[in-house]
Amino acid sequence: xxxxxxxxxxxxxxxxxxxxxxxKILNHVASLASVSASHQFHFRSELIGGCSIDEHGxxxxxxxxxxxxxxxxxxxxxxxxxxxxxSQRRGLDGPEGxxxxxxxxxxxxxxxxxxxxxTPSPSISREFSPFKRDVIExxxxxxxxxxxxxxxxxxxxxxxxxxxxxxxxxTAEIQRVTRIAAQLALRHNPPWPVISLDKANVLxxxxxxxKVFEQTMQTEFPQVQYMNQLxxxxxxxxxxxxxxxxxxxLADNTFGDMISDQAxxxxxxxxxxxxxxxxxxxxxPLDAGKKQKALYEPTHGSAPDIAGKNIANPxxxxxxxxxxxxxxxxxxxxxxQIEDAVRNVLEAGVRxxxxxxxxxxxxxxxxxxxxxxxxxx
Ligand code: NAD
Ligand code: IPM
Ligand code: MN
Numbered sequence: 001x002x003x004x005x006x007x008x009x010x011x012x013x014x015x016x017x018x019x020x021x022x023x024k025i026l027n028h029v030a031s032l033a034s035v036s037a038s039h040q041f042h043f044r045s046e047l048i049g050g051c052s053i054d055e056h057g058x059x060x061x062x063x064x065x066x067x068x069x070x071x072x073x074x075x076x077x078x079x080x081x082x083x084x085x086x087s088q089r090r091g092l093d094g095p096e097g098x099x100x101x102x103x104x105x106x107x108x109x110x111x112x113x114x115x116x117x118x119t120p121s122p123s124i125s126r127e128f129s130p131f132k133r134d135v136i137e138x139x140x141x142x143x144x145x146x147x148x149x150x151x152x153x154x155x156x157x158x159x160x161x162x163x164x165x166x167x168x169x170x171t172a173e174i175q176r177v178t179r180i181a182a183q184l185a186l187r188h189n190p191p192w193p194v195i196s197l198d199k200a201n202v203l204x205x206x207x208x209x210x211k212v213f214e215q216t217m218q219t220e221f222p223q224v225q226y227m228n229q230l231x232x233x234x235x236x237x238x239x240x241x242x243x244x245x246x247x248x249x250l251a252d253n254t255f256g257d258m259i260s261d262q263a264x265x266x267x268x269x270x271x272x273x274x275x276x277x278x279x280x281x282x283x284x285p286l287d288a289g290k291k292q293k294a295l296y297e298p299t300h301g302s303a304p305d306i307a308g309k310n311i312a313n314p315x316x317x318x319x320x321x322x323x324x325x326x327x328x329x330x331x332x333x334x335x336x337q338i339e340d341a342v343r344n345v346l347e348a349g350v351r352x353x354x355x356x357x358x359x360x361x362x363x364x365x366x367x368x369x370x371x372x373x374x375x376x377x
Contacts, residue, residue: 001037001038001039001040002038002039002040002329003039003040003041003042004039004040004041004042004073004074004328004329005042005044005071005072005073005074006026006041006042006043006044006072006073006074006075006076006324007043007044007045007046007067007068007071007072007074007075007076008023008043008044008045008046008075008076009045009046009047009048009049009075009076009077009078009102010045010078011048011049011050011051011077011078011079011080011302012049012050012051012079012080012081012082012095012302012304012307013079013080013081013082013301013302013303013304013307014078014079014302014303014306014307014312014361015049015078015079015080015302016078017307017308017310017312017314017361018078018079018298018312018313018314018316018317018318018361019076019078019317020361020362020365021314021317021318021361021362021364021365021368022076022078022314022317022318022320022321023043023076024365024366024369025318025321025338025365025368025369025372026041026321028369028372028373029321029325029334029337029338029372032376034376035331035334039329039331044067044071046064046067047060047061047064048060048064048077048080048098048099048102049079049080049081049085049095049096049098049099049302050080050081050082050084050085050095052064052098053085053088053095058093058098059080059092059093059094059095059096059097059098059101060097060098060101060102065101065102065105068102068105068106069105069106069293072293073291073292073293073294073328074293074294074295074296074324074328074329075102075106075294075295075296076295076296076297076317076320076321076324077099077102077295077296077297078297078298078302078317079297079298079300079301079302079303080095080096080098080099080301080302081094081095081096081301081302081304082095082302082304082307083304091156091158099297100152100153102295103147103148103277103295104148104153106277106279106293106294106295107148107279107293108147108148108277108278108279108293108294108295109146109147109148109149109173109176109177109180109279110144110145110146110147110176110177110180110181110277110278110279111143111144111145111146111147111256111260111275111276111277111278112142112143112144112145112184112275112276112277112278112323112327113142113143113145113256113260113263113273113275113299114141114142114143114273114274114275115139115140115141115142115143115260115263115264115266115267115273116139116140116141116266117129117136117137117138117139117140117266117267119267119272119339120267120272120315120319120339120342120343120346121342121343121346121347122347123346123347124267124268124269124272124346124355125266125267125268127268127355127356128267128268128269128355129265129266129267129268130265130268131239131242131265131266135240135241135242136242136266137243138243138246139242139243139245139246139266140246141242141245141246141247141248141249141263142184142248142249143249143251143256143259143260143263144177144180144181144184144248144249144250144251144256145251145252145253145256145257145259145260146169146173146174146177146251146252146253146256147253147256147277148173148253149168149169149170149173149252149253150167150168150169150205150252150253150254151165151166151167151253151254152165152253152254153253154166154167154168167203167205167254168205169205169208169209169252171208171212174208174209174212174213174216175212175216177250178194178196178212178213178216178217178250179216179220180278180280180281181194181196181248181250182194182216182217182220182221182224182248183281183284184248184281185221185224185247185248186221186223186224191223191224191225192224192246192247192248193224193225193226193227193246193247193248194217194221194224194225194226194227194247194248194250195226195227195228195229195234195245195247195248195249195250196209196210196213196226196227196228196229196250196251197229197230197231197234197249197250197251197252197255197256197259198210198228198230198231198251198252198255199230199231199232199255200228200230201230205252206252209252210228213226213228213250214226214228229245231251231255231258231259234249234255234259235258235259235262238259238262238263238265238266239262239265242266260275260299261299264299269313269354269355270298270299270300270316271298271300271312271313271315271316271352271354271355272313272315272316272319273298273299273300273316273319274296274297274298274299274316274317274319274320274322274323275296275297275298275299275320275323276294276295276296276320276323276324276327277294277295277296277297278292278293278294278327279292279293279294280292281327282326282327282328282330283330292328294324294327294328296320296321296323296324297320298316298317298319298320299316300316306353310360310361310362311352311353311360311361312352312354312361313351313352313353313354313355313361313364314352314361314364314365315342315346315352315364318338318342318365318368319338319339319342321338322334322335322336322338322339322342323335325338337372337375337376338368338372340375341368341371341372341375342368344371344375345364345367345368345371348367350363350364350367351364352364
């Protein structure tokens, strides 16, 4: 049997509450006869973020980073941060720094953030998106955000009167994330176009980005259409004619961060969008000595305003489990089953308070398990 080591990072705020539901779903799928015959899952849970600062004085310890690097095949991350730690220095030392350090330690340089008008269920965007129905109908794209470079990880100066974040990219960094974007495009039939966002009219790093992107697409992926789009006008297009962006939206760390949050407006809520950070895709060769690594996290934060009340929406976290089956373990059937179960439960009206429902976090998770039992039988 294949063994899969999964590191859990519940983190802060609503993190532990939504993580518990994701683990419930994972355990249920793992116990299915068809799965347990060939897959074994091992878990361990570690501290990250504010809770790690309280315990160890650091947002993540070197020991935990080694567990992520050497033991884990996949990481499930819930959320970090909260008002308790707001006064502490941010960057790599604040609660969010724990997440940034893990991304960097695992070198998971491609952050996939899918967004579609009918995901997780068609009625959610219909009821919650601020956009007109005919504007968002048929919207279907995935943001591929460069996750380990750019302004997030460049040199920093933080003096009293001057601060700087170096925003740089190398050819190799641009090439490798372009390859993931193009390979994802090729998984669709016909291949999706790849649309790269940059500010080549202003930024030197964007000019190299555009040049390397175009060269890589032309020489390695002649069968995939590609386009460049200035990142600022991409924001406008996303609001006015978002179907124009259907395909793979490739962006650097900063532009990718912004466009993926903006994508939340298509669906109308943050509580339902999962994401995957990867260093490869199933079926692609890895450099010698490299292992497949991945981290899955919801797009939302730790929601301190509703923490501890059993009312947080676990949908995004549960859908992270589906992405983990798809991208880490090549278990497409199980991934689909989870996505179908979540869709059916939402369509049936079992919803948490953020979606104007009355279900608790636990009740939502239980409803997904019950639906999975129906689907799998
Ligand atoms: P947030 O996403 O935590 O919350 C924004 C709003 O959405 C809040 O009203 C919250 O109640 C609601 N919300 C978010 N997730 C929800 C869910 N699953 N179910 C129901 N409602 C949900 O963003 P914020 O308030 O800007 O940040 C709070 C803290 O989280 C900050 O410390 C921030 O730095 C941190 N943060 C962490 C991550 C992460 O861990 N990846 C991401 C973003 C923000
Ligand atoms: C995200 C978050 C993180 C980021 C923060 C919490 C470090 O906003 O995953 O998009 O900026 O990358
Ligand atoms: Mn973000």
